[in-house]
Structure formats: C-alpha cells, structure tokens
C-alpha cells in the first residue's frame with residue numbers, strides 16, 4: 001500500500017514510545033533533625049498538574065521554582081498508592097514479556113530505601129520490592145499453560161566497583177562485560193532461583209545485610225553506593241500456543257529482566 005514507515009514498526013513499540021520512561025517525585029515529611037532545627041517546609045505540590053514548587057526561604061517575594069513530573073507524591077502519600085499507579089503497570093508488563101526498571105534517585109536520607117525496601121508496618125508503607133515479589137508470584141499462580149522460572153540477583157556498585165551481595169565472596173570485584181546478543185551484563189554475578197515471596201524476601205534481607213557489612217568495612221558513605229536488585233523471569237509456554245500482548249508467541253523460553261535499583265547523588 002502506501003509508504004507509511006509506521007507500518008513496519010510493531011504496534012507495541014509505538015504504544016510504548018513516549019511512555020517508556022516516567023519520572024515521578026516523592027517527598028517525605030520533615031525528620032526529627034529538621035524539626036529540631038525548626039526547618040521550614042519549602043516544597044508544595046499541585047497534585048492534579050503534577051507540579052512541584054520550591055520557595056527560597058526568606059525570599060517570599062520571589063516566585064517559587066517550578067518543576068513538572070509525570071507524577072507527584074506528597075508527604076502523606078503511601079507506597080501502596082505509588083505502587084498501584086506507577087509500579088503495577090510496569091511489573092504487569094514484565095509478566096507479559098517486557099523488560100522494566102524502577103530506579104530510585106535522591107540524596108542521602110531522602111527516602112529511597114523507605115520507598116523500595118519499605119517498612120512492614122503500616123502495611124500501606126510496605127516497599128516496592130516486596131510488593132513486586134507478591135505481584136509476580138500472584139500472576140504466576142493465576143497463569144495457565146505457562147511455566148515461569150524466577151531468579152534473583154543483587155549487586156552493589158560502590159566507588160565504581162561492582163560486588164555481588166549474594167555471592168559466596170562478597171568482597172570480590174566483578175567485571176562489567178558486553179555480549180553481542182545479551183547486551184551489558186556482570187560476569188560471574190550469582191543467580192538465585194526463587195519459588196515464593198518468602199524466598200525473595202530472604203534474599204533481599206541477606207543482600208541488604210551484606211551491604212551494611214560492606215559499609216562498616218569501608219567507612220559508611222552511602223552517597224557513593226548504588227544497589228541493583230534484579231528479578232529475571234523466564235517464561236515458557238506449555239500446552240497451547242500463547243500470544244502475549246507484545247506479539248511473542250511459541251513454546252520457546254524467553255528471559256525478561258526487572259531491575260529495582262536505588263541510586264544516590266541528587267543535585268538540583
């Protein structure tokens with residue numbers, strides 16, 4: 001027919017296009033130190049327009065600095081709300097055959113661990129990572145004619161050196177490599193097969209502890225530490241041919257990766 005180039009691009013790529021990266025902001029309440037210093041909250045948000053306003057303290061006549069995001073979460077929002085609106089569709093996509101990454105970025109004490117790891121109580125503040133575990137295993141249980149292999153890895157980048165938080169020798173430095181088909185990967189990073197939410201939580205806990213040990217050895221400086229928890233999902237259709245939303249079909253195994261990371265160093 002016509003020479004419309006779009007005809008040759010799979011629909012799922014067009015649909016993902018502009019929406020493949022979303023940036024949302026979350027603000028935490030003032031902490032005790034900030035309250036003791038009688039710090040003033042300089043941030044306000046227009047949640048409907050997804051805008052943030054930052055005033056300069058002591059300069060009430062100056063207009064506030066304004067930033068627009070894909071989503072805004074104020075001090076009283078919960079991780080549950082964030083998960084449902086932001087992470088849920090992404091994790092759902094991974095179970096259907098997309099890769100996905102959730103990346104927490106912010107200065108020390110801004111709430112990256114609070115958001116990603118979370119606290120068990122109150123339940124509304126459970127972290128994104130345990131919620132993703134639960135989500136993935138629920139999907140696995142409800143999906144017929146499909147086998148899933150779930151594996152997890154957990155690494156830390158500290159001073160530009162990569163270490164395996166789940167490895168037998170956590171002090172060993174690992175190398176970043178590039179494979180013509182598989183892309184960039186970390187050589188010798190250990191992979192752990194997991195069968196349940198509980199096993200995932202155990203692995204998360206174990207890696208987190210190893211990270212803390214690393215800190216006391218290296219003089220805690222979290223601003224130079226980045227950690228990446230990855231869930232690798234291998235999906236294999238058994239029985240009838242299953243066509244995923246992205247057009248992949250057949251009985252062959254495919255590997256999808258889902259990264260949950262936290263990174264520091266945030267500059268305005």
Ligand SMILES: Nc1ncnc2c1ncn2[C@@H]1O[C@H](COP(=O)(O)OP(=O)(O)OP(=O)(O)O)[C@@H](O)[C@H]1O
Pocket residue numbers: 027028029031075106107108109110111112113114115222223264
């Ligand atoms: N939305 C929130 N509501 C209530 N408390 C929060 C919130 N976000 C963070 N906090 C609290 O603020 C403190 C710092 O948060 P957290 O440890 O998550 O920071 P971080 O960004 O991971 O810091 P670092 O980079 O140093 O590891 C914690 O005590 C946490 O419980």
